[in-house]
Amino acid sequence: xxxxxxxxxxxxxxxxxxxxxxxxxxxxxxxxxxxxxxxxxxxxxxxxxxxxxxxxxxxxxxxxxxxxxxxxxxxxxxxxxxxxxxxxxxxxxxxxxxxxxxxxxxxxxxxxxxxxxxxxxxxxxxxxxxxxxxxxxxxxxxxxxxxxxxxxxxxxxxxxxxxxxxxxxxxxxxxxxxxxxxxxxxxxxxxxxxxxxxxxxxxxxxxxxxxxxxxxxxxxxxxxxxxxxxxxxxxxxxxxxxxxxx
Numbered sequence: 001x002x003x004x005x006x007x008x009x010x011x012x013x014x015x016x017x018x019x020x021x022x023x024x025x026x027x028x029x030x031x032x033x034x035x036x037x038x039x040x041x042x043x044x045x046x047x048x049x050x051x052x053x054x055x056x057x058x059x060x061x062x063x064x065x066x067x068x069x070x071x072x073x074x075x076x077x078x079x080x081x082x083x084x085x086x087x088x089x090x091x092x093x094x095x096x097x098x099x100x101x102x103x104x105x106x107x108x109x110x111x112x113x114x115x116x117x118x119x120x121x122x123x124x125x126x127x128x129x130x131x132x133x134x135x136x137x138x139x140x141x142x143x144x145x146x147x148x149x150x151x152x153x154x155x156x157x158x159x160x161x162x163x164x165x166x167x168x169x170x171x172x173x174x175x176x177x178x179x180x181x182x183x184x185x186x187x188x189x190x191x192x193x194x195x196x197x198x199x200x201x202x203x204x205x206x207x208x209x210x211x212x213x214x215x216x217x218x219x220x221x222x223x224x225x226x227x228x229x230x231x232x233x234x235x236x237x238x239x240x241x242x243x244x245x246x
Contacts, residue, residue, distance in 0.1 A: 011051050011092075012040055018047025021095045021119055021245050025052045026085055028102035028125070028223060029077075032058050038226055039099065042234055048241070051096075053088050055104065056080045076163030081107035086114070095119045097244065101223055102126045102195065103134070106171065106203075113177040120244040122237060124187040125223045128199040129168060135159050141193040142222075172206065181211045185240040187233070189220040213240060 011022070023043055025036050033052035040050045056077065081104050089096060089111065097120045100108040105126030112118045128134060135155040145151045186204065188197040197216065204212055215236040220228040 011049055012044060013049045014044040014047050016045065016047050017049065019049075019241075019245050021097055022049045022051055022092055023097045023099050024085075024088060024092065025050065026055055026081070026098065026100045026104045026108055027052075027058065028104065029057055031055075031101065036101075042226075043237075046238055046241075051088070051092060053084075055084055076167070077161060078107055078110070078163070078167060082110045085111045089115065089117070097122065097241070100124070100126065103128065106167075109178065110171070110174055112182065113174045120183040120185070120240070122185045122187070122240065124225060125189060125192065125195050126200060127203045128195050129171070129203050130199050131162055131167070132159050134195060134199065137194050175207055178207065178210060180209045182209070183211045183240070183244050184213065185237065186212060186214045187217060187225055187236070188214060189217045189222055189225055191218075191220055192222045194222040 025033070025039065027033060027036055033054055036052060040052065043050050085098075085104075085107055094117070096118055098108045098112070098118060099122045101123070102125045105121075105123035106129070108121055108123065109127060112121060132155065135158040136151065138158070139145045139151045139154050143154075145154065184204075186200060188200055189195075190197060201214075204210075217225040217229050217233065225233045
């Protein structure tokens with residue numbers, strides 16, 4: 001499968017199918033399904049059918065394009081992502097596992113809190129809720145903006161676009177509905193300047209009812225685990241999947 005013919009929204013079947021459970025991906029902010037090509041390939045090779053789709057703000061690395069879209073929307077980004085994910089899940093029969101990346105992992109958890117057809121969650125580089133510092137780090141390390149005043153301006157705009165002030169109350173109420181002992185695999189890159197492991201663990205401290213497996217990726221930056229520590233990453237994911245698909 002080449003970059004050119006990688007599908008944006010479809011089921012990508014495994015030619016060595018071993019499992020009835022499908023894996024649905026939700027990519028990071030500004031990402032695209034094609035960015036998950038190598039994740040799709042290794043899961044296909046290990047017998048899983050995979051589903052990808054372009055989430056809201058996919059491909060939006062240009063913030064001149066990002067902010068007008070948010071301004072027109074009456075809903076926050078998180079709610080849009082959650083509704084999109086539920087719509088995609090409704091199209092798939094049977095049991096599913098969600099594989100999420102970075103902040104959209106919060107949306108995955110919100111969707112799980114309302115459903116009974118999700119067997120497990122794998123999250124890489126998320127979830128997290130300390131949005132002000134996360135936005136600041138994003139413009140510092142990812143966008144590499146030098147001007148402090150411009151960075152403050154962009155951080156404030158992104159913070160309010162996420163409707164951060166109302167998110168905490170909503171999430172705290174909904175997370176209570178996630179089933180007891182629900183299995184979650186948290187892949188945490190220890191060289192991550194955008195989302196430190198401490199931010200992820202701070203989020204999971206609210207969720208004492210889940211069965212959390214944490215995997216530290218010692219040599220990886222944000223969302224680079226499969227690239228930097230391929231064998232260990234794949235082994236950790238497959239070991240978890242074997243347990244939850246028995």
